[in-house]
Amino acid sequence: MKRTPLYSEHVALGARMVPFAGFEMPVQYAGILQEHGAVRHRAGLFDLSHMAQFELRGEDVGPWADALTVNLVSTMKPGGARYNLFCNESGGTHDDVIFYRLDDRWLLVCNASNADKMWALLTQRRSGDVALTDRRADSALIALQGPRSIEILGPLVDRDPAALRYYSSARMTACSRPALVARTGYTGEDGFELFIAAGDAAAVWRRLLEAGRTAGLEPAGLGARDVLRLEAGMPLYGHELEEDISPLQAGLGWAVKFEKPRFTGKTALERQRDADSYPRIAGLVMSGKAPARPGYEVVHGGAVVGEVRSGSVGPSVGRNIATALLRPDVTQPGARLSIRIRGVEHEAEVVKLPFYKRA
Amino acid sequence: MAQPSGLLFSKEHEWVKFDGDVATVGISNYAQESLGDIVYVELPRVGSAVKQFGNSGVVESVKAVSDLFTPVGGEIIEVNGSLEDEPAKVNRDPFGEGWLFKVKVADAKDREKLLSGDQYDAFIAEQK
Numbered sequence: 001m002k003r004t005p006l007y008s009e010h011v012a013l014g015a016r017m018v019p020f021a022g023f024e025m026p027v028q029y030a031g032i033l034q035e036h037g038a039v040r041h042r043a044g045l046f047d048l049s050h051m052a053q054f055e056l057r058g059e060d061v062g063p064w065a066d067a068l069t070v071n072l073v074s075t076m077k078p079g080g081a082r083y084n085l086f087c088n089e090s091g092g093t094h095d096d097v098i099f100y101r102l103d104d105r106w107l108l109v110c111n112a113s114n115a116d117k118m119w120a121l122l123t124q125r126r127s128g129d130v131a132l133t134d135r136r137a138d139s140a141l142i143a144l145q146g147p148r149s150i151e152i153l154g155p156l157v158d159r160d161p162a163a164l165r166y167y168s169s170a171r172m173t174a175c176s177r178p179a180l181v182a183r184t185g186y187t188g189e190d191g192f193e194l195f196i197a198a199g200d201a202a203a204v205w206r207r208l209l210e211a212g213r214t215a216g217l218e219p220a221g222l223g224a225r226d227v228l229r230l231e232a233g234m235p236l237y238g239h240e241l242e243e244d245i246s247p248l249q250a251g252l253g254w255a256v257k258f259e260k261p262r263f264t265g266k267t268a269l270e271r272q273r274d275a276d277s278y279p280r281i282a283g284l285v286m287s288g289k290a291p292a293r294p295g296y297e298v299v300h301g302g303a304v305v306g307e308v309r310s311g312s313v314g315p316s317v318g319r320n321i322a323t324a325l326l327r328p329d330v331t332q333p334g335a336r337l338s339i340r341i342r343g344v345e346h347e348a349e350v351v352k353l354p355f356y357k358r359a
Numbered sequence: 360m361a362q363p364s365g366l367l368f369s370k371e372h373e374w375v376k377f378d379g380d381v382a383t384v385g386i387s388n389y390a391q392e393s394l395g396d397i398v399y400v401e402l403p404r405v406g407s408a409v410k411q412f413g414n415s416g417v418v419e420s421v422k423a424v425s426d427l428f429t430p431v432g433g434e435i436i437e438v439n440g441s442l443e444d445e446p447a448k449v450n451r452d453p454f455g456e457g458w459l460f461k462v463k464v465a466d467a468k469d470r471e472k473l474l475s476g477d478q479y480d481a482f483i484a485e486q487k
Binding site for chain 2: 027028031032033226227293312313342
């Protein structure tokens with residue numbers, strides 16, 4: 001089992017460590033609901049160092065990545081960040097990722113669960129003037145998320161974080177260490193992600209926690225992160241995305257640039273788009289108190305019309321929430337369906353995603 | 360950590376308190392701590408018959424669904440309905456307000472298969 005450079009920080013903070021994508025990761029510190037509340041109302045600090053960081057350099061990175069992904073990479077400007085997906089030839093998803101364009105290179109952040117698969121794909125498909133560097137062993141990633149993030153980070157960096165637009169990044173000195181600071185995140189709140197050297201991780205983590213204490217900053221684990229991202233309607237690979245679930249099915253059609261001349265999966269995705277008969281991810285809000293869980297059947301008029309992919313309490317929604325992969329004819333917001341929980345059908349209503357949007 | 364006196368325990372981390380032929384059942388402090396924030400409890404129907412160590416509902420945390428196994432068999436005569444609105448009572452007070460259900464015990468010998476507080480502590484220590 002691998003450990004991030006912050007492993008001993010987590011243990012010292014009393015985190016409960018669980019296996020996740022080959023890493024021992026903190027699932028919670030004080031408790032998932034408390035950490036969720038901290039991020040929604042104050043701020044939370046996450047160790048995301050398990051996520052894979054790959055560096056791409058060379059004249060051909062833009063067009064090369066355009067051909068391997070559904071979104072546009074070549075049009076990104078230095079300082080930009082863009083959500084993107086790698087698809088297979090059938091249109092299913094290898095991984096959902098973020099590209100960060102820096103002045104002299106690109107940073108690609110992949111899901112930990114897909115890291116080996118993605119590194120293999122990148123190296124096998126490498127061509128032209130594209131140099132790849134695997135930064136997994138020497139990099140760390142800390143996310144500061146929540147409405148008070150900006151006031152916590154401000155005094156610790158040498159540039160004004162408020163000047164960073166959403167989905168952009170800049171090199172800064174953070175807590176006296178070199179960092180790439182990005183205004184990105186996965187919680188539905190304002191926040192920042194700090195890409196730093198593995199050797200600086202513990203010092204930056206401690207400094208942030210200490211500086212943020214009066215603002216109510218708390219360490220937050222993967223448990224809270226999962227509830228936060230689900231409320232914010234953000235897909236998680238292995239749930240809303242899979243090798244056999246396409247970006248269109250996951251509601252990510254906005255990221256698929258069909259105007260590109262070619263990219264892996266384009267033909268299959270075009271066919272899927274034109275037929276428009278594919279099962280798709282929809283949000284469900286439950287009226288009862290039993291939470292839905294992945295794998296539960298979704299039922300309509302006595303027939304199974306889909307399967308729950310994620311399910312949780314939704315503390316910021318006030319109801320239990322779920323995503324499900326559904327037959328397309330039952331995905332209209334307002335549609336009344338049922339989720340079968342231990343043999344009993346529980347009411348669920350289709351709603352437009354996201355479940356939660358910050359004010 | 361010493362367990363509250365007067366309770367017996369199962370290896371499935373339920374506690375039971377006998378009062379004549381009525382047994383009150385809950386989950387141990389160790390169990391609620393391991394589960395984390397409890398968000399839903401599904402209890403057996405009043406009047407239903409349960410077998411010792413048989414399935415008798417579920418306790419759900421934010422992340423996980425865990426089956427409940429009753430430490431004693433018999434007839435369910437009462438359930439803690441307040442947990443429907445306040446499942447967090449199980450976290451807050453697992454041996455008190457967070458009790459789960461009461462069983463009219465069918466066979467007094469059921470207690471022989473349960474652990475004392477000290478035996479349960481030793482059992483937990485082995486699990487770690």
